[in-house]
Amino acid sequence: MSKHEQIADSLTQDILVGQYRTGERLPSERDLASRFDANRGAVREAMKKLEQLGIADIQPGGARVTPLNEASLDVIGCLLALGDIPDSKLVAQILLVISSLVKTAAEAAVKRVNDDELEELCGLVRPLHTEDLNEQAYTHARIAMMQGIMAASGNLPVQLIAQSLLQQFVPQMAPLEGYGDLDLEAHRALAKQLDEAMGQRDLPRMGEVFNDFLELHQLQVQQAFRAYKQAQQEATQEIALS
16 A cells, blocks of 8 residues: 555544544644654545545644544445454444345336336346355355346436445455355245246335345354354464464
8 A cells, every 4th residue: 555545544443443532633744744654745645535534524723533424435344344354233234234225226126117127137036046056156146136126226326325335345254255154045945036026016025035135144144253253263272272
């Protein structure tokens, strides 16, 4: 990273872990330049990045930390990057939001598309329950289905928010890959139900299926977190005994 990116990354982490509280003044340009052995131009660039994230308000007299709930959506990736693995509560919240966005998009899509277009949408769901996909292939097919539903919805805000969340969320979940098993049979059963509900334009049933999908995803992620922590504990014990 460039010097200003290093400064911005460090200050962002300091703010997000609570080293600087809401309303508190951040160090001056001079102090930050000394701390990071950087020129004041790099410090100003770093502060602009914090302002773009919405976690600092820059005024002539200095910069202050702003409330986190006033930050931009891009701060999600920074929050997920804290620690070796993402915070489990934040992950659960993001899954809930993404599920809600996909459900909203699916309902809008089914209402607006004609029969031929609806068949194309169902065609995106069908591989999830008709093809013998392994876990990786299933995940790719599921993402393709979600993207297709989003595009067919005609709801640009939903598309943009979902895309931003997924772009920040998916890479940060990499440390948990390989922990927790994907229940493919349960997923296939729900995919078949979704295919049928979409084909019949049955919005209430679609909503129920998406809720069931969310519950299944939440359980899988919880298992992954538990398995990861167990593996870390065992590794620590092995080091202590060696």
